[in-house]
Amino acid sequence: MRHVLSVLVENEPGVLSRISGLFSGRGFNIETLNVGPTLEEGVSLMTITTTGDNQIIEQIIKQLRKLITVIKVVDLTEMQAVEREMMLIKVNAENGNRAEILRTVDIFRCKVVDVATTEMTIEVTGNQGKLCALVNLLSRFGIKEIARTGTVALKRSMQLD
Amino acid sequence: MELTGADILLECLKREGVDVVFGFPGGAVIDIYDAIPRYSLRHVLVRHEQGAVHAADGYARASGKVGVALVTSGPGATNTVTGIANAYCDSIPMVVITGQVPTPLIGNDAFQEVDIVGITRPCTKHNYLVKDVDQLATVIRQAFYLARSGRPGPVLVDLPKDVVQAKTKFVYPKSVKMRSYNPTIKPNKLQLKKAVDMFLDAKRPLFYVGGGVISSNGSEELSWLARNLNIPVTATLMGLGAFPGDDPLFLGMLGMHGTYAANMGINNCDVMIAVGARFDDRVTGKLDAFAPEAKIVHVDIDPTSIRKNVRVDVPVVSDCLEALKGFKELAQARLDEKDWKKVHQPWVDQVQGWKVEHPLTYKIDPECNKDSGDGKIKPQFVVETIYELSKGDAIIATEVGQNQMWAAQFYHYNKPRTLLTSGGLGTMGYGFPAAIGAQLAFPDKLVVDIAGDGSIQMNIQELITAVCNDLPVKIVILNNTYLGMVRQWQELFYARNYCATCMDAQPDFVALAKAYGAEGYRITEPEDVKPVLQEAFALPKACIIDVRVTKEENVYPMVPAGASLTEMLLV
Numbered sequence: 149m150r151h152v153l154s155v156l157v158e159n160e161p162g163v164l165s166r167i168s169g170l171f172s173g174r175g176f177n178i179e180t181l182n183v184g185p186t187l188e189e190g191v192s193l194m195t196i197t198t199t200g201d202n203q204i205i206e207q208i209i210k211q212l213r214k215l216i217t218v219i220k221v222v223d224l225t226e227m228q229a230v231e232r233e234m235m236l237i238k239v240n241a242e243n244g245n246r247a248e249i250l251r252t253v254d255i256f257r258c259k260v261v262d263v264a265t266t267e268m269t270i271e272v273t274g275n276q277g278k279l280c281a282l283v284n285l286l287s288r289f290g291i292k293e294i295a296r297t298g299t300v301a302l303k304r305s306m307q308l309d
Numbered sequence: 310m311e312l313t314g315a316d317i318l319l320e321c322l323k324r325e326g327v328d329v330v331f332g333f334p335g336g337a338v339i340d341i342y343d344a345i346p347r348y349s350l351r352h353v354l355v356r357h358e359q360g361a362v363h364a365a366d367g368y369a370r371a372s373g374k375v376g377v378a379l380v381t382s383g384p385g386a387t388n389t390v391t392g393i394a395n396a397y398c399d400s401i402p403m404v405v406i407t408g409q410v411p412t413p414l415i416g417n418d419a420f421q422e423v424d425i426v427g428i429t430r431p432c433t434k435h436n437y438l439v440k441d442v443d444q445l446a447t448v449i450r451q452a453f454y455l456a457r458s459g460r461p462g463p464v465l466v467d468l469p470k471d472v473v474q475a476k477t478k479f480v481y482p483k484s485v486k487m488r489s490y491n492p493t494i495k496p497n498k499l500q501l502k503k504a505v506d507m508f509l510d511a512k513r514p515l516f517y518v519g520g521g522v523i524s525s526n527g528s529e530e531l532s533w534l535a536r537n538l539n540i541p542v543t544a545t546l547m548g549l550g551a552f553p554g555d556d557p558l559f560l561g562m563l564g565m566h567g568t569y570a571a572n573m574g575i576n577n578c579d580v581m582i583a584v585g586a587r588f589d590d591r592v593t594g595k596l597d598a599f600a601p602e603a604k605i606v607h608v609d610i611d612p613t614s615i616r617k618n619v620r621v622d623v624p625v626v627s628d629c630l631e632a633l634k635g636f637k638e639l640a641q642a643r644l645d646e647k648d649w650k651k652v653h654q655p656w657v658d659q660v661q662g663w664k665v666e667h668p669l670t671y672k673i674d675p676e677c678n679k680d681s682g683d684g685k686i687k688p689q690f691v692v693e694t695i696y697e698l699s700k701g702d703a704i705i706a707t708e709v710g711q712n713q714m715w716a717a718q719f720y721h722y723n724k725p726r727t728l729l730t731s732g733g734l735g736t737m738g739y740g741f742p743a744a745i746g747a748q749l750a751f752p753d754k755l756v757v758d759i760a761g762d763g764s765i766q767m768n769i770q771e772l773i774t775a776v777c778n779d780l781p782v783k784i785v786i787l788n789n790t791y792l793g794m795v796r797q798w799q800e801l802f803y804a805r806n807y808c809a810t811c812m813d814a815q816p817d818f819v820a821l822a823k824a825y826g827a828e829g830y831r832i833t834e835p836e837d838v839k840p841v842l843q844e845a846f847a848l849p850k851a852c853i854i855d856v857r858v859t860k861e862e863n864v865y866p867m868v869p870a871g872a873s874l875t876e877m878l879l880v
């Protein structure tokens with residue numbers, strides 16, 4: 149199963165390599181990994197998406213907690229969380245297709261961030277499902293390039309059950 | 310007053326109670342060496358950096374203190390990697406200080422530059438590159454704290470030359486605060502109670518103990534529990550000495566070369582109390598068939614150890630000593646309730662029956678290959694004789710291979726910290742430098758390295774370190790002219806294709822010992838084993854005793870890799 153882990157780390161040189169090294173060295177899978185600073189100086193938040201059965205996820209979480217530079221690990225899969233990813237997608241946009249592409253962009257509430265005579269670059273944010281749907285829809289026009297950030301996530305303030 | 314980084318380092322070592330450092334100098338650490346004579350610190354100059362780390366490791370295992378090694382940058386640092394990985398696998402408290410090129414040169418492929426922090430990231434508990442002399446004291450303080458607390462382990466501190474030369478005010482931090490590091494030391498009370506209820510009421514309880522009992526100094530509590538509740542004990546290689554080896558409740562080591570009684574005990578117990586052991590694959594054999602009838606209590610200070618390999622019914626995250634104390638307290642309160650000894654007696658009888666049925670043994674064949682000139686001396690007999698002569702009061706280090714297994718099987722470790730062996734990594738070349746470290750910690754004890762002819766050649770250069778430091782370490786080579794353990798696998802599982810395991814091209818170990826200024830003996834007849842060892846052990850000098858043993862002797866029992874513990878090949 150896919151899990152989203154929120155990992156608070158001391159922002160020291162090498163911390164990313166400690167974490168990625170833990171995954172590669174122990175044969176765990178990283179699907180996406182995203183890092184950025186937090187409100188607190190010297191502390192960064194990593195969002196890691198990974199897959200594995202319960203026993204593997206338990207090991208991943210414990211092994212992460214064991215790293216000296218890791219402050220906190222939360223498995224967001226166990227709670228309600230907001231998940232977003234940003235993607236830039238460059239698509240073939242010949243004259244005949246433009247209107248259709250722009251309609252799709254509208255429906256998905258994305259932005260066109262670059263246009264040329266034969267192609268267009270679109271910015272989109274959303275959860276994995278939305279991003280996949282857009283890629284699917286646009287693929288018939290011919291997708292030239294994609295850049296994705298990987299998931300970022302935060303626990304929802306209200307945990308309803 | 311301002312001090313240089315070198316002085317700050319040495320002041321910190323003093324405050325950490327370090328009395329001996331094993332090291333090898335070089336350009337990047339020359340400033341530290343320049344300062345050493347001003348301190349009452351014993352520096353032991355080894356001949357290879359791997360030797361320094363293993364010696365620090367042996368010192369740590371024998372004494373319970375933190376071992377310290379000091380080496381230069383680049384090749385000095387890379388030479389430590391095996392020793393560090395070895396200490397990491399066995400959770401040995403150690404601080405390794407490496408020199409580094411000056412900070413402005415880092416990343417420039419400078420002379421003798423290597424990213425040792427990057428290289429050792431996966432095999433240290435933690436590591437540091439100190440970029441500023443103002444951080445130095447804090448980092449050293451943290452390094453020692455991390456090395457010895459929680460699950461112990463090696464910590465590496467990389468010191469650039471300009472940091473060592475820079476000056477600042479020396480402030481030794483009063484305490485260590487690391488918000489991201491809070492090992493759980495005290496056990497959860499509820500879990501403790503669950504565990505005690507479970508093993509008291511069990512019909513067939515069994516202690517399975519590992520190195521964690523030794524490193525937490527939990528042996529006394531363990532013995533109290535086993536004896537007062539009448540629960541048999543088996544130990545891993547790392548756990549030997551945690552419970553007296555000659556106690557009737559002791560079943561010997563379990564696992565691949567474990568005893569029949571221990572492995573049958575595992576197979577038949579209904580509650581297993583695993584303490585400070587990690588269910589290594591050399592111990593469990595085929596996982597699905599491991600302790601099939603048992604509910605498992607697992608005590609470990611490292612949460613990652615729990616449920617890594619086996620299902621666990623009662624996890625107890627805790628320092629082993631603390632958990633054993635907790636068990637004892639709860640059990641004491643229930644002592645009047647029932648005669649627990651009696652409750653467990655039928656099981657103890659059964660287990661002891663297995664001990665009698667298949668004891669550890671070996672075949673003595675008086676006609677043994679007379680014509681081929683093969684040795685007539687059984688290696689097991691040599692180990693037994695070492696036990697007899699030392700009355701079990703020696704510190705035994707081992708190399709790796711058959712010698713290590715025989716040392717585990719035929720010497721009884723009655724006290725903790727008397728067996729120094731590379732358990733997790735299986736590092737040939739570990740034993741001799743480790744013995745040097747132990748002898749430094751205990752100058753008056755008999756320290757014996759039980760060695761193979763292959764392994765001893767991996768760090769033989771440390772003979773001169775032993776000689777010039779007046780360390781009377783004894784090296785007993787069980788010389789079978791083979792890389793015996795690999796040959797055993799080739800014999801049993803590879804149709805006797807003895808490829809690259811014959812070592813009959815050998816140095817003259819006796820002459821070699823003498824060349825280094827040590828004493829050398831060779832034994833070829835069984836009747837000489839005892840008197841020659843006796844003489845060598847009495848000599849206040851480092852000795853090599855080259856014992857020509859039966860060449861194709863195998864270690865039994867043996868559970869083939871991947872088989873279940875009940876599928877033992879017996880003698």
Ligand SMILES: Cc1ncc(C[n+]2csc(CCOP(=O)(O)OP(=O)(O)O)c2C)c(N)n1
Nearest residue numbers: 710711712735737761762763764792793794
């Ligand atoms: C550094 C290292 N290299 C290789 C091995 C693989 N290995 C395990 S046991 C063994 C044979 C050891 O031979 P020897 O030291 O002569 O001991 P014996 O088994 O004959 O007692 C070897 C090569 C190892 N454990 N460590």
